[in-house]
Amino acid sequence: MSYCELGTCPYDKTHRIMIFRMPKHIVKCAKNYRGPPLQTCKYNAAHRVLDMEEHLKECDYYLRSIDDQAVQIALSTRIPPVQENGHDVDTPL
Ligand SMILES: [Zn+2]
Numbered sequence: 004m005s006y007c008e009l010g011t012c013p014y015d016k017t018h019r020i021m022i023f024r025m026p027k028h029i030v031k032c033a034k035n036y037r038g039p040p041l042q043t044c045k046y047n048a049a050h051r052v053l054d055m056e057e058h059l060k061e062c063d064y065y066l067r068s069i070d071d072q073a074v075q076i077a078l079s080t081r082i083p084p085v086q087e088n089g090h091d092v093d094t095p096l
């Protein structure tokens with residue numbers, strides 16, 4: 004028994020597709036799609052939604068990227084800022 008996660012096709016809610024097949028399926032389904040245009044999620048191209056703002060509230064890829072950014076910021080604040088304007092900064096007067 005293999006565990007396969009199923010997702011719902013954004014273009015047709017009756018399509019239940021294995022997650023790893025979703026990108027290919029979406030390309031195929033988008034060609035036959037006749038409804039209102041869907042936006043592609045920046046965080047996962049397999050996410051196609053009508054309302055991106057609503058989607059981002061529950062998009063785990065987006066939420067994960069926020070977490071990552073928070074970690075990055077937390078890490079970078081521990082490193083002292085680097086002087087980038089050359090060696091003249093500490094020239095005594
Ligand atoms: Zn589909």
Ligand SMILES: [Zn+2]
Pocket residue numbers: 044045046047050058062063064065
């Ligand atoms: Zn998304």
